[in-house]
Amino acid sequence: VTSACYSYLPLNNESISPVTEAGNSGRYWRIAGYSAGILFVTIVAVTTYQTDNSEPETVKNSVSVVVGIPTAATPDRPHDHDRFVGSRQCASCHSEISAAYEKHPMANSISRVTGLPKGSEDASLIIPGIKRRYEVVMQHGQMFHRDEMFDAEGQSIFDQSVRMDYVVGSGRRAFAYLTQQGELMFQSPLNWYSQDAKWDLSPGYRPDDARRFRRRISDDCLSCHAGLVAAVENASNRYQQPAFLEMSIGCEKCHGPGKSHIEFHMSKSEPTSESGENSDPIVNPGRLEIAARESVCNQCHLQSAARIPRYGHSEFDFRPGQKFEETWTAFDAGTDVSDDGRTRAVNHVQQMRDSRCYIASETKLGCISCHDPHRLPAEEEKDEFYRQQCMKCHTAETCTEAEPKRVERNDSCIACHMPHRDSNNISHVTQTDHRILRRPEESATDTPKGRTQLRIFDDAHNRMPEWEQNRAMGVAIWSYLMKKGQPSPPDLERLLESALAVDPSDGLVLSTLGALAMQQGRMTRAMEYLTKAQSVPLAEESAVAGLLDLSYQQANWAKSLEYVDRCIEIDPGHPGYHAIRADVLMNSGRLKEGIPAAEKSLELDPTRIPVRAWLANAYEKDGRKADADAMREIVRRMQSATVPES
Numbered sequence: 001v002t003s004a005c006y007s008y009l010p011l012n013n014e015s016i017s018p019v020t021e022a023g024n025s026g027r028y029w030r031i032a033g034y035s036a037g038i039l040f041v042t043i044v045a046v047t048t049y050q051t052d053n054s055e056p057e058t059v060k061n062s063v064s065v066v067v068g069i070p071t072a073a074t075p076d077r078p079h080d081h082d083r084f085v086g087s088r089q090c091a092s093c094h095s096e097i098s099a100a101y102e103k104h105p106m107a108n109s110i111s112r113v114t115g116l117p118k119g120s121e122d123a124s125l126i127i128p129g130i131k132r133r134y135e136v137v138m139q140h141g142q143m144f145h146r147d148e149m150f151d152a153e154g155q156s157i158f159d160q161s162v163r164m165d166y167v168v169g170s171g172r173r174a175f176a177y178l179t180q181q182g183e184l185m186f187q188s189p190l191n192w193y194s195q196d197a198k199w200d201l202s203p204g205y206r207p208d209d210a211r212r213f214r215r216r217i218s219d220d221c222l223s224c225h226a227g228l229v230a231a232v233e234n235a236s237n238r239y240q241q242p243a244f245l246e247m248s249i250g251c252e253k254c255h256g257p258g259k260s261h262i263e264f265h266m267s268k269s270e271p272t273s274e275s276g277e278n279s280d281p282i283v284n285p286g287r288l289e290i291a292a293r294e295s296v297c298n299q300c301h302l303q304s305a306a307r308i309p310r311y312g313h314s315e316f317d318f319r320p321g322q323k324f325e326e327t328w329t330a331f332d333a334g335t336d337v338s339d340d341g342r343t344r345a346v347n348h349v350q351q352m353r354d355s356r357c358y359i360a361s362e363t364k365l366g367c368i369s370c371h372d373p374h375r376l377p378a379e380e381e382k383d384e385f386y387r388q389q390c391m392k393c394h395t396a397e398t399c400t401e402a403e404p405k406r407v408e409r410n411d412s413c414i415a416c417h418m419p420h421r422d423s424n425n426i427s428h429v430t431q432t433d434h435r436i437l438r439r440p441e442e443s444a445t446d447t448p449k450g451r452t453q454l455r456i457f458d459d460a461h462n463r464m465p466e467w468e469q470n471r472a473m474g475v476a477i478w479s480y481l482m483k484k485g486q487p488s489p490p491d492l493e494r495l496l497e498s499a500l501a502v503d504p505s506d507g508l509v510l511s512t513l514g515a516l517a518m519q520q521g522r523m524t525r526a527m528e529y530l531t532k533a534q535s536v537p538l539a540e541e542s543a544v545a546g547l548l549d550l551s552y553q554q555a556n557w558a559k560s561l562e563y564v565d566r567c568i569e570i571d572p573g574h575p576g577y578h579a580i581r582a583d584v585l586m587n588s589g590r591l592k593e594g595i596p597a598a599e600k601s602l603e604l605d606p607t608r609i610p611v612r613a614w615l616a617n618a619y620e621k622d623g624r625k626a627d628a629d630a631m632r633e634i635v636r637r638m639q640s641a642t643v644p645e646s
Helices: 087-091 095-101 219-225 251-255 259-266 290-301 348-353 356-360 379-390 403-408 413-417 457-463 466-484 492-500 507-519 523-534 537-553 557-570 575-587 591-604 609-621 625-639
Strands: 016-018 029-031 048-052 110-112 126-128 132-139 142-150 156-163 166-168 174-181 184-193 198-201 228-231 239-246 306-309 328-332 420-422 430-432 451-456
Touching: 087 095, 087 251, 126 198, 132 184, 142 184, 156 625, 174 239, 184 239, 219 228, 219 290, 290 348, 306 466, 328 457, 328 466, 348 356, 379 413, 451 457, 466 492, 466 507, 492 507, 507 523, 507 537, 523 537, 537 557, 537 575, 557 575, 575 591, 575 609, 591 609, 609 625
Parallel strands: none
Antiparallel strands: 016 029, 048 451, 110 166, 126 132, 132 142, 142 156, 166 174, 174 184, 184 198, 228 239, 306 328, 328 451, 420 430
């Protein structure tokens, strides 16, 4: 699972930082970082945009003159979950292919947690941090990830365990772990890394990371890693229980829903031409035209710097036979090989398209030119298997390498031209360099240092209406610069407003405009945008969190309570919301009601010293001196906490 699969929500644990207890507004918590988490999307696409970390950002062609207001056509979205039959049905007729595919990593992309990973028997189950440590624990056939803190004397201060429900990945490189809490899914801070045979922090986590078990899993993660997701209707990033109709990537991910295919053959209809009315409805990717063929793989393997669903679409709308750009707009940042030769995980598509082989093939080279999607060659077969793929276009005589070196490398083409490189965004993982370079050791990075060029993948903007280009571009610029911690250009609001004119209820655009206005300190304008976004179901969660931020900053306790209560309804396990509710109640003269809210916050996340300090003061004000002293003693022990030697 790559960091690229996760969306960060507003008001995560590191969002809450203490300020003066009263101040002018009487607030104790300051909700920071809201604008860094308002969007429940991955970073999105723009046409051409360059950023230099040392220079002010500039946007080219960022604002178009809109003559009249076009109409946003409602896209034709699939409503065909009842047409999926599951891979077991396919196996009844395609047993040989099915048996081979069962061993493929894709066929094992998600499963229920049943035990420790293979090969982990001798590995340490303890992952030390700075003041806390994690531990992997098996109890009665269930896996728990435990977070524990010890004082200077080695005594445990708190011990919190979270059950893991799903394991993501085949284990060929790594395993990631998910826990489902109601309709929400979260990633554990712990991964198992098979290549190094060790437990360690998940990509993007730091020692003692405040997010702990609250890293939210979003639709874009599961749309790739799962076969068929049981998503909650008319909602984002929310899932039924169980969360999957088919857990791992199955036949229908690449061939489309199978029910019509079965009905076709059960009816004993005689096939006609592929374009005929009586043709088999199943999709064979190898028979599709190039763009549609590659889209089957790109739906998951094109992990760009930026990717959002097209207007009116969701992450789950793609069906084999369509083109990638019909569902998403992807933003390409080049082949992404760093100065030290490391490559970004899951960046194979962009690398391949930069290769001489791809260019010389006139774009005919694709994923299945070299890869068998049903079978992964055994380790001892790999060199010869991929050599034969190369020999489809090349000859052995064209290799200029010295004979001894060829023998040393088992006459492997990929050993020289597609070397394994460490990943620059996932520790303990190596990736194959798909640039297919003649001399990889002499290659340079494709991007000048300090500058990144961003462009819409495959020139898809040429096939989009202008207003949707503006929409994608505006959200992309905001998202990209937000991730970089840089301010947005001054004309960004005009760009987004031109898209909003087409659909005034576009939740993504409204949320982006609200976040932008907050960043610029225009709170009244932000309130207007977010109030409108709140009424859009897909945007409600981020909008309400933003409205809570605004109301809390303005010490509007009545509105703050309204918004925080709605936030808790949406995400009842969020410790930050309960802490804010406690302070809102105290400032409303309802201290006795605020104390249980703070206690609930600590029950959910016992690591938060500021919440403990608030609660100690609240106990004292409520005449509970013994409780106040006990809480301050816990704070003292936490401040001197250390991880004991294993």
